[in-house]
Amino acid sequence: MSIPPLQGHSVSGRSVYYVPEFLTPDEETYLIRKIVESPHHNWKRLANRRLQLWGGELTPRNLLLPQPLPGFVESYPPLIQRLRDTGIFQYSPHGQPNHIIMNEYLPGQGIMPHEDGPAYHPVVATISLGSHTIFHYYKYKNEEDTSPDHPSATGRVVDQRPVMSVFLEPRSLIISTDEMYTSHLHGIEEIEEDIVISGNGNQPPTIASKGTPIDNWEMLKDEEMKESMRLGGVLKRAPRYSLTCRDVQRVAKGKTLVLR
Numbered sequence: 001m002s003i004p005p006l007q008g009h010s011v012s013g014r015s016v017y018y019v020p021e022f023l024t025p026d027e028e029t030y031l032i033r034k035i036v037e038s039p040h041h042n043w044k045r046l047a048n049r050r051l052q053l054w055g056g057e058l059t060p061r062n063l064l065l066p067q068p069l070p071g072f073v074e075s076y077p078p079l080i081q082r083l084r085d086t087g088i089f090q091y092s093p094h095g096q097p098n099h100i101i102m103n104e105y106l107p108g109q110g111i112m113p114h115e116d117g118p119a120y121h122p123v124v125a126t127i128s129l130g131s132h133t134i135f136h137y138y139k140y141k142n143e144e145d146t147s148p149d150h151p152s153a154t155g156r157v158v159d160q161r162p163v164m165s166v167f168l169e170p171r172s173l174i175i176s177t178d179e180m181y182t183s184h185l186h187g188i189e190e191i192e193e194d195i196v197i198s199g200n201g202n203q204p205p206t207i208a209s210k211g212t213p214i215d216n217w218e219m220l221k222d223e224e225m226k227e228s229m230r231l232g233g234v235l236k237r238a239p240r241y242s243l244t245c246r247d248v249q250r251v252a253k254g255k256t257l258v259l260r
């Protein structure tokens with residue numbers, strides 16, 4: 001899908017788009033304040049991280065029981081409008097995201113390789129706040145490869161060598177769509193720091209934990225982070241808040257009795 005505002009943002013010519021400085025530092029500070037000030041009962045605690053659901057909950061049959069999105073994502077910063085302006089949601093059922101998962105990751109926390117699945121139109125836009133991280137895309141191993149390690153939730157074996165890795169700066173936007181949504185997995189390693197090994201000039205820098213390149217290294221904006229890409233370095237993670245924005249295909253209308 002080639003959409004003018006995102007032209008030039010594709011990572012390695014694939015269906016992943018990296019947009020640095022999608023938010024201003026003031027907008028980032030404001031959103032983080034809203035998040036950390038939110039009442040305790042807004043958080044859902046998982047085994048290895050906390051999250052909030054904005055826009056409602058999904059039933060086990062992937063129907064959204066809608067709730068209004070927090071006012072600030074419509075007004076300041078106008079995230080929904082800014083996401084519409086990228087054009088990436090133009091063919092989605094509601095023309096814009098109707099659901100945001102806000103994940104908190106403390107250093108050492110991450111998310112196992114997974115697929116986002118059929119509940120959503122196959123476009124996912126994630127905004128990073130507070131810290132960098134490294135986002136890896138994976139594919140399944142071929143059926144004939146019977147190595148017993150790392151079966152996924154579906155029982156299929158995930159190739160632990162990423163097909164692509166994207167360095168996410170704070171305030172950046174990453175969009176995944178098409179085959180990177182429908183036939184790949186994505187995840188964040190559960191580590192406290194990212195060790196970047198210099199490519200010494202014209203080779204891309206690599207990630208020590210994986211031995212694979214950082215595919216968007218030339219797209220970064222932050223001077224210190226660019227320097228770490230050129231020279232190598234250890235980047236300690238800080239608390240990161242991410243807003244994962246998607247359009248849930250099926251939305252309950254009116255008052256619906258849902259038997260769980």
Ligand SMILES: O=C(O)CCC(=O)C(=O)O
Binds near residue numbers: 101103116242
């Ligand atoms: O927090 C992130 O950057 C990724 C979250 C994610 O993959 C998800 O919520 O499905």
Ligand SMILES: [Fe+2]
Binds near residue numbers: 114115116186
């Ligand atoms: Fe995901």
